[in-house]
Amino acid sequence: SQTIHQWPATLVQPVGSPLSLECTVEGTSNPNLYWYRQAAGRGLQLLFYSVGIGQISSEVPQNLSASRPQDRQFILSSKKLLLSDSGFYLCAWGIRDLLNQPQHFGDGTRLSIL
Amino acid sequence: GENVEQHPSTLSVQEGDSAVIKCTYSDSASNYFPWYKQELGKGPQLIIDIRSNVGEKKDQRIAVTLNKTAKHFSLHITETQPEDSAVYFCAAGSYNQGGKLIFGQGTELSVKP
Numbered sequence: 001s002q003t004i005h006q007w008p009a010t011l012v013q014p015v016g017s018p019l020s021l022e023c024t025v026e027g028t029s030n031p032n033l034y035w036y037r038q039a040a041g042r043g044l045q046l047l048f049y050s051v052g053i054g055q056i057s058s059e060v061p062q063n064l065s066a067s068r069p070q071d072r073q074f075i076l077s078s079k080k081l082l083l084s085d086s087g088f089y090l091c092a093w094g095i096r097d098l099l100n101q102p103q104h105f106g107d108g109t110r111l112s113i114l
Numbered sequence: 115g116e117n118v119e120q121h122p123s124t125l126s127v128q129e130g131d132s133a134v135i136k137c138t139y140s141d142s143a144s145n146y147f148p149w150y151k152q153e154l155g156k157g158p159q160l161i162i163d164i165r166s167n168v169g170e171k172k173d174q175r176i177a178v179t180l181n182k183t184a185k186h187f188s189l190h191i192t193e194t195q196p197e198d199s200a201v202y203f204c205a206a207g208s209y210n211q212g213g214k215l216i217f218g219q220g221t222e223l224s225v226k227p
Contacts, residue, residue: 006157032213042220044158044203049214090157094213102148103215105157 002027006091006106014114019064019078021109023091026072031093033074034103035066038088050074051096086113116141118206120218128226133191135221137204140185144206147180147187148215152201161202162189194225 003026013019025031035047046059048066056066063082067075074091088110092103117140127133137147145166150158164171164178164187171178175194180187187206191198201222205215 034214042201044217046214051213092157096213101146101213102160102163103213104160105150107155107157110155 002093002104004091004093004104004106006089006109008109009107010110010112012112012114013081015083016080019076019081019085019111021076021089021091021111023074023076023106024072025093028072028093028095030071030096032096032103033068034092034094035074035076036090036092036105038090038108044090048076081113083113086111116144116206116216118204118216118218120204120221122221123219124222124224126224126226127194129194129196131194133194133198133223133225135189135202135204135223136186137188137206137218138184138186139206139216141206141208141216142185143208144185144216146207146215147178148205148207149176149178149189150203150205152203152220154200158203191223194223196225196227199223199225 005024034049036044038044050056050068064078088108090108092105094103095101120137148163149161151161152158162176162178164180175192177190201220203220204218207215
């Protein structure tokens with residue numbers, strides 16, 4: 001069966017520091033991968049999605065970037081964090097090339113910026 | 115752009131009662147409608163989904179209905195239990211969006227024993 005891992009589970013970072021959040025998927029090949037941010041327990045905002053290695057689509061202008069160095073690895077990064085980057089970050093995967101399939105979420109990283 | 119409206123934002127019911135959450139979507143090309151349940155500190159978990167060629171789908175105490183003409187879809191939970199308490203999200207997606215989903219803002223359901 002497929003599983004998705006995110007780490008770390010929680011992170012506290014000072015303003016201006018760099019960020020790297022990692023997401024890996026097991027048990028499937030060629031997945032679509034997604035990064036979301038959720039503020040205050042509501043409203044999932046899609047940040048990035050990827051349909052293949054090195055292919056990243058950005059949904060909203062922001063202080064973050066994403067990379068997909070391997071088929072089942074998705075990384076969310078920032079060079080200098082802002083206070084507004086605080087939130088709950090969720091990674092998800094979906095089956096590529098199949099229509100109307102759900103996305104499956106990891107358990108997220110809670111990021112606090114001080 | 116595409117939008118999904120979800121109501122109510124909070125819902126409190128007595129154990130054993132039914133709960134209904136409603137969503138409307140704006141993109142007429144949407145043809146896939148999943149529902150997710152999110153418990154505190156966890157990622158959303160898929161509980162049921164429906165595709166546009168189906169008007170209703172049921173899985174034990176959970177059912178979803180879809181009205182494509184009106185662009186409405188709803189989640190129905192019968193015989194609610196305290197463990198149903200969570201935040202529920204609806205979403206809409208279409209094949210021409212690369213698998214992307216547009217999420218509603220969530221409904222916080224509280225089931226009182």
